[in-house]
Amino acid sequence: MTAPQQKTKEVQSGYDRVAEEYARHYYDELQHKPLDRQLLDRFAERVKDLGLTHLGQTELALACDLGCGPGQIARHLQGRGVAVCGLDLSLEMVAQARRLNPGIEFFEGSMLALPVKDQAWAGITAFYAIVNFPPADLGLVMREMWRVLRPGGWLLLSFHIGEQVEHVEDLWGCAVSLDFYFFGVEQVKSELQAAEFQVKEVIERGPYAPEVEYQSCRAYIFARRPPITE
Numbered sequence: 001m002t003a004p005q006q007k008t009k010e011v012q013s014g015y016d017r018v019a020e021e022y023a024r025h026y027y028d029e030l031q032h033k034p035l036d037r038q039l040l041d042r043f044a045e046r047v048k049d050l051g052l053t054h055l056g057q058t059e060l061a062l063a064c065d066l067g068c069g070p071g072q073i074a075r076h077l078q079g080r081g082v083a084v085c086g087l088d089l090s091l092e093m094v095a096q097a098r099r100l101n102p103g104i105e106f107f108e109g110s111m112l113a114l115p116v117k118d119q120a121w122a123g124i125t126a127f128y129a130i131v132n133f134p135p136a137d138l139g140l141v142m143r144e145m146w147r148v149l150r151p152g153g154w155l156l157l158s159f160h161i162g163e164q165v166e167h168v169e170d171l172w173g174c175a176v177s178l179d180f181y182f183f184g185v186e187q188v189k190s191e192l193q194a195a196e197f198q199v200k201e202v203i204e205r206g207p208y209a210p211e212v213e214y215q216s217c218r219a220y221i222f223a224r225r226p227p228i229t230e
Helices: 003-026 034-048 072-079 091-100 135-148 185-194
Strands: 052-054 057-059 062-066 083-088 105-108 121-127 149-160 165-171 174-181 198-205 218-224
Touching (some): 003 165, 003 174, 034 072, 034 121, 034 218, 083 091, 091 105, 121 135, 135 149, 185 198
Parallel strands (some): 062 083, 121 149
Antiparallel strands (some): 052 057, 149 218, 165 174
16 A cells, blocks of 8 residues: 555544544534635535526536535535535545435545546535645645536635644544644645636635634635636
8 A cells, every 4th residue: 555545544544433423513513603604605606607508497506515524514505505415535424424414415535536527516615625635635636626627617625724734643532543734825826726726715714712613724715717718
């Protein structure tokens, strides 16, 4: 097994172990995060505008929540009228998402090689989905997201701002071996632009209260795969 494969396996098995507790702690998190809800609502409106009309029928544009966890982001988007699915590396996390959101499709897969065809989605949300990727993998992750987005499709990406790596060996009493990577805003913007995304907007915020989330500054980036011009 190569080093990247071993790393992926550690991340997958770690989240498999904590999936039930993760869902218990985070499934209702958006209730306490007004800015996150506002940004997701803006994303939803942009993606819905990309619906296709054929023979008088409008087909909803499909979005995917990458690193979906127990499906709280997908659930919010569905509630805003978006056709949405979810993908996670952890099969146990996918099981939690399916249990909690029976009307949404969730499946297992890696962001390093997304198991869908080119231009499959009109939108992608990736809330802290890059947190377990070392900087060397960011370029491939961004290129994969660009590949599976339709021209004109939208990405809403969030991450922890910083330069440190936090190693965790215990989550809610479960043994894991997980590295959590923080990134600079300019670093992530550069990776997106290198993958040919148009970076449209960057929003930063401080942490919500300690009982709501880990105390770190956060960034959100709206980026777009350029539309085809006439």
